[in-house]
Amino acid sequence: MTHRIILFRGMNTGGVRALVGEQRAMAAEMGFKNPRTLQASGNLVVETGMATAALEAAIEAEMARRFDVRIAAMARTPDQWAKLIAANPFPNEAADHPSKVVAMVMKDGIKDGALDAVQALCRDGEAVAAVEGVLYFWFPRGQGDSEIFKKATPKMLGMGTGRNWNTVLKLGQMVGV
Template sequence: MHRIILFRGMNTGGVRAPVGEQRAMAEAMGLKNPRTLQASGNLVVESALATDRLEADIEAAMEKTFGLKIVAMVRTPDQWSKLIAANPFPKEAVAHPAKVVAMVMKDGIRPGALDAVQALCRDGEAVKAVDGVLWFWFPNGQGGSEIFKKATPRMLGMGTGRNWNTVLKLAEMAAGKG
């Protein structure tokens, strides 16, 4: 079964692991058909392992192989399809896919996080929580947003965001199309 693996903070902020080496690591772990999406911390593999076991194994392999303590979040194609269907900003995603971000959470959204991050919204920005995923609409882009600057894991919980373009491409890859 396909698995989508999202790495938090990979190839950003000085944390680097070349994608070719990530694929080689996955193969060495016995994962089948590893494919990466750009150099942005996304890996799709075939594995029968349960998602929590695969998360632990991949985090351990990242530390052993690259010396990096990287958080991994694993989702099945079914979970990813449900995430896509739950997008609370569908019109915005069609019109401006790079400005809609799904933040996949490792262990859920911290209590009070939604209210705290909604208080940071400015200039038409919006945040919604759906099925344990934080969804962001950044009409003016993420770069200048107070949300982007202040919404830390301490506030929200541990998660990693992917824009709508990436969400859809990962779905294609997990379906064997990419």
């Protein structure tokens, strides 16, 4: 058994947020140990021996069956999460303004040409970098008014979900990173 961080894409939209509390019960009924959530933004931590791809598929299928929602799940081990944290190309920005640095965990990698396309959207000091299949964003003025936030869709980037640096670090603490 090892910890797994499971991130869901789209948990804050379309009334799905209400499901977060029910996810712990779902995970326990699926046989996962010590299920817990962080915030209402689609973060589930469990202990399991299941392989990553099988875990993602099982969680997605159960979310669809139980709640009638189609949501992509991305699972990572503590080692993968530690590498994600260590690889952050914006460490100074993350230390000073953690809510303005975002790590986007990709389900099946970054689409070809996506980095160039999203870099072309950068304005006012914004920056994006790709490191080992994770997109890292620096939003010095916040995400809300960013063209990146408005236009960088899964069609452009590939399927992924972003978490600000505060959440990245909290999830790391939950799994002992």
